[in-house]
Amino acid sequence: MADTIAVKREWADGATLSDADYRAGYERSLADPEGFWREHGGRIDWIRPFTRVKNTSFAPGDVSIRWFEDGVLNASANCLDRHVAAGRGEDTAIIFEGDDPAESRRISYAEALEETCRMANVLRADGVKKGDRVTIYLPMIPEAAYAMLACARIGAVHSVVFGGFSPDSLAGRIVDAQSGFVVTADEGVRGGRKVPLKSNVDKAIAIAAKGGQDVSRVLLVKRTGGEVAVDPARDVWWHEARDKAAATCDPEPMGAEDPLFILYTSGSTGKPKGVLHTTGGYLVYASLTHAHVFDYRPGEVYWCTADVGWVTGHSYIVYGPLANGATTLMFEGVPTYPDAGRLWQVVDKHEVNIFYTAPTAIRALMGQGDEPVKRASRRSLRILGTVGEPINPEAWLWYWRVVGEERCPVVDTWWQTETGGILIAPLPGATALKPGSATRPFFGVRPELVDAEGQVLDRAAEGNLCIADSWPGQMRTVYGDHERFEQTYFSTYKGKYFTGDGARRDADGYWWITGRVDDVINVSGHRMGTAEVESALVSHKAVSEAAVVGYPHDVKGQGIYCYVTLMQGEEGSEELRKELVGHVRAEIGPFAAPDKIQFAPGLPKTRSGKIMRRILRKIAEDEPGALGDTSTLADPAVVDDLVSNRQNRR
Numbered sequence: 251m252a253d254t255i256a257v258k259r260e261w262a263d264g265a266t267l268s269d270a271d272y273r274a275g276y277e278r279s280l281a282d283p284e285g286f287w288r289e290h291g292g293r294i295d296w297i298r299p300f301t302r303v304k305n306t307s308f309a310p311g312d313v314s315i316r317w318f319e320d321g322v323l324n325a326s327a328n329c330l331d332r333h334v335a336a337g338r339g340e341d342t343a344i345i346f347e348g349d350d351p352a353e354s355r356r357i358s359y360a361e362a363l364e365e366t367c368r369m370a371n372v373l374r375a376d377g378v379k380k381g382d383r384v385t386i387y388l389p390m391i392p393e394a395a396y397a398m399l400a401c402a403r404i405g406a407v408h409s410v411v412f413g414g415f416s417p418d419s420l421a422g423r424i425v426d427a428q429s430g431f432v433v434t435a436d437e438g439v440r441g442g443r444k445v446p447l448k449s450n451v452d453k454a455i456a457i458a459a460k461g462g463q464d465v466s467r468v469l470l471v472k473r474t475g476g477e478v479a480v481d482p483a484r485d486v487w488w489h490e491a492r493d494k495a496a497a498t499c500d501p502e503p504m505g506a507e508d509p510l511f512i513l514y515t516s517g518s519t520g521k522p523k524g525v526l527h528t529t530g531g532y533l534v535y536a537s538l539t540h541a542h543v544f545d546y547r548p549g550e551v552y553w554c555t556a557d558v559g560w561v562t563g564h565s566y567i568v569y570g571p572l573a574n575g576a577t578t579l580m581f582e583g584v585p586t587y588p589d590a591g592r593l594w595q596v597v598d599k600h601e602v603n604i605f606y607t608a609p610t611a612i613r614a615l616m617g618q619g620d621e622p623v624k625r626a627s628r629r630s631l632r633i634l635g636t637v638g639e640p641i642n643p644e645a646w647l648w649y650w651r652v653v654g655e656e657r658c659p660v661v662d663t664w665w666q667t668e669t670g671g672i673l674i675a676p677l678p679g680a681t682a683l684k685p686g687s688a689t690r691p692f693f694g695v696r697p698e699l700v701d702a703e704g705q706v707l708d709r710a711a712e713g714n715l716c717i718a719d720s721w722p723g724q725m726r727t728v729y730g731d732h733e734r735f736e737q738t739y740f741s742t743y744k745g746k747y748f749t750g751d752g753a754r755r756d757a758d759g760y761w762w763i764t765g766r767v768d769d770v771i772n773v774s775g776h777r778m779g780t781a782e783v784e785s786a787l788v789s790h791k792a793v794s795e796a797a798v799v800g801y802p803h804d805v806k807g808q809g810i811y812c813y814v815t816l817m818q819g820e821e822g823s824e825e826l827r828k829e830l831v832g833h834v835r836a837e838i839g840p841f842a843a844p845d846k847i848q849f850a851p852g853l854p855k856t857r858s859g860k861i862m863r864r865i866l867r868k869i870a871e872d873e874p875g876a877l878g879d880t881s882t883l884a885d886p887a888v889v890d891d892l893v894s895n896r897q898n899r900r
């Protein structure tokens with residue numbers, strides 16, 4: 251096979267699955283999905299076993315996805331109780347590593363169960379019922395996992411909102427989910443800096459009230475002890491309620507297709523969508539992928555550096571690892587605090603075996619040189635993973651050579667919020683690796699390449715990435731808007747799930763994800779719609795029109811490039827530029843801060859008024875020679891100004 255990488259130590263000997271196992275398993279999973287998933291559905295505990303396995307349709311106008319539909323289970327009981335019942339109560343469930351390197355703690359399965367039960371009882375006493383939506387806006391502390399599992403325990407649907415989102419963004423999610431309950435903390439701490447979570451929640455609740463959604467209860471975790479406003483009629487301190495709550499709580503029997511959580515994600519148009527995942531299929535899929543893609547072995551320490559505010563945190567910090575009885579590390583901080591050696595220092599401190607992070611972090615650390623890595627022994631490391639955006643071969647090779655010393659397989663895992671779990675990734679030891687390729691589909695996954703006309707391409711080809719049939723971890727609907735679900739994912743190529751990504755399949759059948767083909771950008775692994783940034787910009791009084799595109803950025807993967815047309819009489823100054831950056835940060839969140847703002851007297855529009863983004867992308871990429879045909883523009887002259895004032899010159 252062309253250009254594959256060999257693992258130095260004879261790793262394949264120790265691997266759980268071989269290449270032949272993968273091929274046989276994959277073939278069987280496609281030939282007999284019922285049999286395959288019936289068997290693997292049994293890896294979790296069912297209160298009432300399922301008899302039906304797959305009942306799914308991607309048919310236009312009738313998209314419906316059900317897995318294990320007559321089974322009854324509880325996700326929190328699967329993640330906690332069953333390990334305690336099996337005598338593993340003293341095993342470590344969570345290692346908490348604080349932002350401050352002096353702070354860490356090990357939490358056993360028995361303790362995690364007790365804390366989860368107490369929180370479940372507190373939520374119940376506060377009136378949370380089965381099916382109610384609970385918004386969780388917490389830092390990376392164990393209480394975030396307890397809160398998710400407590401919701402799952404009583405059948406409430408959690409909606410975790412990343413702590414980096416602004417009050418406005420939080421409010422939008424509270425309103426859309428019709429959520430009357432919020433779990434938050436006084437403040438978060440990241441990289442030595444405080445994040446005013448409670449104050450953001452107070453602002454968000456006021457905004458949500460105007461949007462017609464009241465929040466009647468806020469459960470407040472004391473993290474820093476910082477001064478916060480407490481409304482005694484609405485806010486309850488967790489540490490006070492906890493001590494009064496019972497330490498046991500019967501898990502609610504849930505149907506396999508009862509909702510487990512909503513997680514908001516950005517698309518090419520409109521407001522963020524509430525991606526809805528249900529209980530049975532999601533848990534089976536998160537658990538099976540975690541076990542195989544990371545080749546998890548009992549007793550090992552597994553660390554995923556994501557935040558629980560993103561799907562990676564849901565599936566591969568909380569649900570997958572805990573369903574498998576693993577030890578999962580929760581890290582509150584950032585890779586560069588107190589210095590660029592932090593991640594590797596933590597690897598040594600807790601003897602981490604499996605490490606999973608994002609290309610943006612790898613690139614940022616690569617830029618700091620090898621010394622901070624080499625300061626740590628990293629002896630414990632066995633597998634390295636990446637997720638969130640395409641990884642460039644240079645970063646892959648640095649990860650492989652410098653961090654893993656050519657003995658740890660690198661698993662590049664491609665998936666999405668919508669897919670619930672990993673769809674394309676190598677299996678360590680079984681799959682020959684190619685730097686920059688997510689390699690092969692997981693069991694049961696049928697990727698397809700489709701051209702613009704909807705023709706399926708075979709053999710080596712490049713096109714739009716679709717998935718031809720359902721897998722258990724797939725999202726079930728857009729919360730409250732099934733039509734939008736069908737429209738977004740199943741209408742472009744009828745009968746197929748369209749991912750929004752482009753991909754290439756090489757002659758060995760390996761998959762290379764080339765990035766989004768829609769108006770979604772991926773900035774440091776944070777997904778956002780260019781339309782969201784545009785609407786934040788035009789909400790500023792000086793702005794008349796805005797168009798936003800992504801451009802290649804060495805560390806972030808993509809940077810945010812904004813073309814802004816100002817109102818009559820406004821002057822484009824450095825000061826206004828700063829103000830607009832601050833405005834977008836405040837509207838969406840700090841991670842959405844524009845990298846480049848170009849003041850433009852006009853935008854390139856067709857005669858029917860449509861902005862030609864292709865031209866804007868090329869200018870942002872500093873390729874003014876590759877604009878293509880501009881003759882269909884209403885005013886071709888605007889292009890000259892855009893080119894001569896471009897902000898990204900390499």
Ligand code: WT7
Nearest residue numbers: 562637638639640662663664665666667763777
């Ligand atoms: C988008 C999904 C999946 C959890 C984190 C992001 C991009 C994700 C890879 C990868 C190339 C990747 C895709 C995808 N993406 N993983 N290994 N290689 N691209 O979840 O926020 O829903 O974003 O991230 O473009 O569509 P998300």
